[in-house]
Protein backbone atom coordinates (compact mmCIF):
# COMPACT_ATOMS: atom_id res chain seq x y z
CA UNK A 198 0.00 0.00 0.00
CA UNK A 199 1.47 3.36 -0.94
CA UNK A 200 1.01 6.66 0.89
CA UNK A 201 -0.28 8.87 -1.91
CA UNK A 202 -3.81 7.50 -2.19
CA UNK A 203 -5.76 6.28 -5.16
CA UNK A 204 -7.66 9.30 -6.41
CA UNK A 205 -7.90 9.61 -10.20
CA UNK A 206 -4.64 10.67 -11.77
CA UNK A 207 -4.37 14.35 -12.64
CA UNK A 208 -2.76 15.24 -15.95
CA UNK A 209 -1.21 18.68 -16.29
CA UNK A 210 -1.92 20.68 -19.40
CA UNK A 211 1.29 22.62 -18.95
CA UNK A 212 4.53 21.92 -17.13
CA UNK A 213 8.09 23.13 -16.65
CA UNK A 214 11.05 20.82 -16.17
CA UNK A 215 14.30 22.36 -14.91
CA UNK A 216 17.07 19.94 -15.88
CA UNK A 217 15.57 18.70 -19.16
CA UNK A 218 19.00 17.58 -20.36
CA UNK A 219 19.49 15.06 -17.53
CA UNK A 220 18.68 11.37 -17.56
CA UNK A 221 15.53 11.69 -15.48
CA UNK A 222 14.62 15.21 -16.62
CA UNK A 223 14.62 14.30 -20.30
CA UNK A 224 12.51 11.21 -19.61
CA UNK A 225 10.08 13.34 -17.57
CA UNK A 226 9.71 15.72 -20.53
CA UNK A 227 9.01 12.84 -22.92
CA UNK A 228 6.57 11.21 -20.50
CA UNK A 229 4.67 14.47 -19.95
CA UNK A 230 4.40 14.92 -23.71
CA UNK A 231 3.22 11.31 -24.18
CA UNK A 232 0.50 11.96 -21.58
CA UNK A 233 -0.86 14.88 -23.57
CA UNK A 234 0.77 17.78 -21.74
CA UNK A 235 0.46 20.47 -24.40
CA UNK A 236 3.12 22.94 -23.23
CA UNK A 237 6.37 21.81 -21.61
CA UNK A 238 8.97 24.43 -20.73
CA UNK A 239 12.20 22.42 -20.89
CA UNK A 240 15.14 24.09 -19.16
CA UNK A 241 18.82 23.22 -19.33
CA UNK A 242 22.14 25.01 -19.15
CA UNK A 243 22.56 24.98 -22.93
CA UNK A 244 18.91 25.64 -23.69
CA UNK A 245 18.70 22.35 -25.53
CA UNK A 246 16.12 19.74 -24.74
CA UNK A 247 13.75 17.25 -26.29
CA UNK A 248 12.38 18.11 -29.72
CA UNK A 249 8.69 18.36 -30.48
CA UNK A 250 5.73 20.66 -30.77
CA UNK A 251 5.02 20.73 -27.03
CA UNK A 252 8.51 21.78 -25.96
CA UNK A 253 9.54 25.34 -25.15
CA UNK A 254 13.30 25.17 -24.52
CA UNK A 255 14.91 27.70 -22.20
CA UNK A 256 18.37 28.23 -20.75
CA UNK A 257 19.18 28.64 -17.07
CA UNK A 258 21.98 27.89 -14.65
CA UNK A 259 21.40 26.96 -11.02
CA UNK A 260 24.29 29.21 -10.00
CA UNK A 261 22.94 32.25 -11.88
CA UNK A 262 19.84 33.66 -10.19
CA UNK A 263 19.27 36.16 -13.00
CA UNK A 264 18.88 33.28 -15.47
CA UNK A 265 16.30 31.67 -13.18
CA UNK A 266 14.44 34.97 -12.78
CA UNK A 267 14.26 35.48 -16.53
CA UNK A 268 13.07 31.89 -17.09
CA UNK A 269 10.28 32.50 -14.58
CA UNK A 270 9.42 35.87 -16.13
CA UNK A 271 8.95 34.18 -19.50
CA UNK A 272 6.33 31.87 -17.91
CA UNK A 273 4.48 34.62 -16.04
CA UNK A 274 1.62 35.09 -18.51
CA UNK A 275 0.72 31.39 -18.58
CA UNK A 276 2.33 29.71 -15.55
CA UNK A 277 2.77 25.94 -15.79
CA UNK A 278 0.48 23.76 -13.67
CA UNK A 279 3.35 21.47 -12.70
CA UNK A 280 6.97 22.45 -12.12
CA UNK A 281 9.57 19.72 -11.64
CA UNK A 282 13.22 20.37 -10.75
CA UNK A 283 15.24 17.44 -12.07
CA UNK A 284 18.72 18.90 -11.64
CA UNK A 285 21.35 17.72 -9.20
CA UNK A 286 24.92 16.55 -8.73
CA UNK A 287 26.66 13.72 -6.93
CA UNK A 288 30.07 14.01 -8.61
CA UNK A 289 31.28 17.54 -9.33
CA UNK A 290 32.44 18.70 -12.77
CA UNK A 291 36.13 18.44 -11.71
CA UNK A 292 35.61 14.77 -10.85
CA UNK A 293 35.30 15.21 -7.07
CA UNK A 294 33.05 12.39 -5.93
CA UNK A 295 31.00 11.97 -2.77
CA UNK A 296 33.03 11.71 0.46
CA UNK A 297 33.15 8.34 2.27
CA UNK A 298 34.76 9.89 5.35
CA UNK A 299 34.82 13.25 7.11
CA UNK A 300 38.59 13.19 6.54
CA UNK A 301 37.92 13.97 2.86
CA UNK A 302 35.67 16.98 3.44
CA UNK A 303 36.61 20.04 1.42
CA UNK A 304 34.86 23.33 2.02
CA UNK A 305 34.82 24.50 -1.58
CA UNK A 306 33.47 21.17 -2.85
CA UNK A 307 30.80 21.14 -0.14
CA UNK A 308 29.77 24.66 -1.04
CA UNK A 309 29.44 23.67 -4.69
CA UNK A 310 27.27 20.66 -3.88
CA UNK A 311 25.01 22.86 -1.74
CA UNK A 312 24.90 25.55 -4.44
CA UNK A 313 23.66 23.01 -6.97
CA UNK A 314 21.49 20.65 -4.89
CA UNK A 315 20.01 23.05 -2.33
CA UNK A 316 20.41 26.73 -3.15
CA UNK A 317 19.67 26.48 -6.88
CA UNK A 318 16.32 24.70 -6.35
CA UNK A 319 15.48 27.19 -3.58
CA UNK A 320 16.06 30.09 -5.97
CA UNK A 321 13.84 28.39 -8.56
CA UNK A 322 11.15 28.23 -5.86
CA UNK A 323 11.69 31.91 -5.06
CA UNK A 324 10.90 32.91 -8.63
CA UNK A 325 8.36 30.23 -9.60
CA UNK A 326 6.14 29.78 -6.51
CA UNK A 327 4.71 33.32 -6.75
CA UNK A 328 3.47 32.44 -10.25
CA UNK A 329 1.54 29.35 -9.17
CA UNK A 330 -2.24 29.71 -9.58
CA UNK A 331 -4.15 30.47 -6.36
CA UNK A 332 -7.54 29.08 -7.36
CA UNK A 333 -6.45 25.86 -9.07
CA UNK A 334 -4.34 22.87 -8.15
CA UNK A 335 -0.62 23.06 -8.84
CA UNK A 336 2.48 20.98 -8.18
CA UNK A 337 6.02 22.12 -7.41
CA UNK A 338 8.33 19.12 -7.06
CA UNK A 339 12.07 18.66 -6.76
CA UNK A 340 14.12 15.53 -7.23
CA UNK A 341 15.62 14.76 -3.86
CA UNK A 342 17.01 11.39 -2.70
CA UNK A 343 16.28 8.82 -0.03
CA UNK A 344 19.78 9.36 1.34
CA UNK A 345 18.61 12.84 2.40
CA UNK A 346 16.53 11.20 5.11
CA UNK A 347 18.17 11.67 8.53
CA UNK A 348 16.14 8.97 10.28
CA UNK A 349 16.73 6.45 7.47
CA UNK A 350 20.51 7.00 7.38
CA UNK A 351 22.12 3.65 8.23
CA UNK A 352 25.29 3.69 6.13
CA UNK A 353 26.64 7.22 6.54
CA UNK A 354 29.06 8.63 3.95
CA UNK A 355 28.33 10.84 0.94
CA UNK A 356 28.37 13.69 3.45
CA UNK A 357 27.81 16.70 1.21
CA UNK A 358 25.24 14.99 -1.04
CA UNK A 359 23.20 13.65 1.88
CA UNK A 360 23.32 16.94 3.75
CA UNK A 361 22.42 18.96 0.63
CA UNK A 362 19.36 16.77 0.06
CA UNK A 363 18.35 16.89 3.75
CA UNK A 364 18.55 20.68 3.56
CA UNK A 365 16.56 20.66 0.31
CA UNK A 366 13.87 18.59 2.04
CA UNK A 367 13.69 21.13 4.87
CA UNK A 368 13.28 23.98 2.40
CA UNK A 369 10.52 22.11 0.55
CA UNK A 370 8.68 21.68 3.85
CA UNK A 371 9.13 25.37 4.65
CA UNK A 372 7.90 26.41 1.20
CA UNK A 373 4.87 24.10 1.53
CA UNK A 374 3.88 25.78 4.81
CA UNK A 375 4.28 29.24 3.31
CA UNK A 376 2.51 28.41 0.04
CA UNK A 377 -0.47 26.86 1.82
CA UNK A 378 -1.34 30.29 3.30
CA UNK A 379 -2.10 31.69 -0.16
CA UNK A 380 -2.46 28.60 -2.38
CA UNK A 381 -4.70 26.07 -0.64
CA UNK A 382 -4.64 23.73 -3.64
CA UNK A 383 -0.88 23.86 -4.11
CA UNK A 384 1.39 20.88 -3.54
CA UNK A 385 5.14 21.07 -2.85
CA UNK A 386 6.95 17.73 -2.78
CA UNK A 387 10.32 16.05 -2.85
CA UNK A 388 10.79 12.89 -4.89
CA UNK A 389 13.12 9.93 -4.62
CA UNK A 390 13.31 8.34 -8.08
CA UNK A 391 14.97 5.03 -7.11
CA UNK A 392 18.38 4.15 -8.47
CA UNK A 393 18.11 5.30 -12.05
CA UNK A 394 20.46 4.60 -14.93
CA UNK A 395 21.89 8.06 -15.65
CA UNK A 396 25.19 9.92 -15.80
CA UNK A 397 24.81 10.72 -12.11
CA UNK A 398 24.53 7.09 -10.99
CA UNK A 399 26.84 5.55 -13.62
CA UNK A 400 30.02 5.51 -11.48
CA UNK A 401 28.16 3.83 -8.60
CA UNK A 402 26.22 1.07 -10.36
CA UNK A 403 28.91 -1.61 -9.90
CA UNK A 404 27.71 -3.21 -6.68
CA UNK A 405 23.99 -2.88 -7.25
CA UNK A 406 21.94 -6.01 -6.67
CA UNK A 407 20.35 -7.46 -9.82
CA UNK A 408 17.15 -5.68 -10.83
CA UNK A 409 17.71 -2.58 -8.70
CA UNK A 410 18.53 -0.22 -11.56
CA UNK A 411 15.54 1.57 -13.07
CA UNK A 412 15.47 3.03 -16.58
CA UNK A 413 14.86 6.79 -16.81
CA UNK A 414 11.63 6.05 -18.68
CA UNK A 415 10.28 3.81 -15.90
CA UNK A 416 11.41 6.32 -13.27
CA UNK A 417 9.62 9.16 -15.07
CA UNK A 418 6.41 7.14 -15.38
CA UNK A 419 6.58 6.25 -11.69
CA UNK A 420 7.22 9.83 -10.57
CA UNK A 421 4.46 11.35 -12.71
CA UNK A 422 2.09 8.72 -11.28
CA UNK A 423 3.03 9.77 -7.75
CA UNK A 424 2.67 13.49 -8.46
CA UNK A 425 -0.74 12.93 -10.04
CA UNK A 426 -2.04 11.43 -6.79
CA UNK A 427 -0.62 13.89 -4.26
CA UNK A 428 -3.06 16.04 -2.31
CA UNK A 429 -2.47 19.44 -0.66
CA UNK A 430 -2.61 17.66 2.74
CA UNK A 431 0.58 15.84 1.72
CA UNK A 432 2.41 18.99 0.70
CA UNK A 433 5.89 19.41 2.14
CA UNK A 434 6.79 15.72 2.28
CA UNK A 435 9.11 13.51 0.26
CA UNK A 436 7.83 10.45 -1.61
CA UNK A 437 9.61 7.64 -3.37
CA UNK A 438 8.87 6.27 -6.84
CA UNK A 439 6.27 3.88 -5.45
CA UNK A 440 4.37 6.57 -3.56
CA UNK A 441 5.76 5.66 -0.13
CA UNK A 442 6.72 8.57 2.06
CA UNK A 443 10.44 8.93 2.75
CA UNK A 444 10.82 9.77 6.45
CA UNK A 445 12.44 13.08 7.36
Ligand SMILES: NC(=O)c1ccc[n+]([C@@H]2O[C@H](COP(=O)([O-])OP(=O)(O)OC[C@H]3O[C@@H](n4cnc5c(N)ncnc54)[C@H](OP(=O)(O)O)[C@@H]3O)[C@@H](O)[C@H]2O)c1
Nearest residue numbers: 216218219220221242258259284285340392393395397398
Ligand atom coordinates in the same frame (compact mmCIF):
# COMPACT_ATOMS: atom_id res chain seq x y z
N1 LIG B 1 20.01 8.67 -10.85
C1 LIG B 1 19.75 8.23 -9.63
O1 LIG B 1 19.95 7.03 -9.33
C2 LIG B 1 19.20 9.16 -8.59
C3 LIG B 1 18.89 8.64 -7.31
C4 LIG B 1 18.35 9.50 -6.33
C5 LIG B 1 18.16 10.82 -6.63
N2 LIG B 1 18.47 11.31 -7.87
C6 LIG B 1 18.28 12.74 -8.13
O2 LIG B 1 17.60 12.95 -9.35
C7 LIG B 1 18.01 14.19 -9.92
C8 LIG B 1 18.35 13.99 -11.40
O3 LIG B 1 19.43 13.07 -11.49
P1 LIG B 1 19.83 12.33 -12.85
O4 LIG B 1 20.15 10.94 -12.44
O5 LIG B 1 18.86 12.58 -13.92
O6 LIG B 1 21.23 13.07 -13.15
P2 LIG B 1 21.88 13.60 -14.49
O7 LIG B 1 21.51 12.75 -15.65
O8 LIG B 1 23.32 13.76 -14.17
O9 LIG B 1 21.21 15.05 -14.69
C9 LIG B 1 21.56 16.12 -13.89
C10 LIG B 1 20.91 17.37 -14.41
O10 LIG B 1 21.31 18.49 -13.59
C11 LIG B 1 21.68 19.55 -14.45
N3 LIG B 1 22.61 20.49 -13.86
C12 LIG B 1 23.79 20.24 -13.24
N4 LIG B 1 24.37 21.39 -12.90
C13 LIG B 1 23.56 22.40 -13.32
C14 LIG B 1 23.62 23.81 -13.27
N5 LIG B 1 24.66 24.46 -12.73
N6 LIG B 1 22.59 24.53 -13.79
C15 LIG B 1 21.53 23.90 -14.37
N7 LIG B 1 21.43 22.55 -14.47
C16 LIG B 1 22.43 21.83 -13.94
C17 LIG B 1 22.33 18.84 -15.64
O11 LIG B 1 22.41 19.74 -16.73
P3 LIG B 1 23.61 19.65 -17.80
O12 LIG B 1 23.12 18.68 -18.84
O13 LIG B 1 23.71 21.04 -18.31
O14 LIG B 1 24.85 19.19 -17.07
C18 LIG B 1 21.32 17.72 -15.85
O15 LIG B 1 20.18 18.20 -16.55
C19 LIG B 1 19.16 14.70 -9.04
O16 LIG B 1 18.66 15.66 -8.13
C20 LIG B 1 19.60 13.47 -8.28
O17 LIG B 1 20.17 13.80 -7.02
C21 LIG B 1 18.98 10.51 -8.85
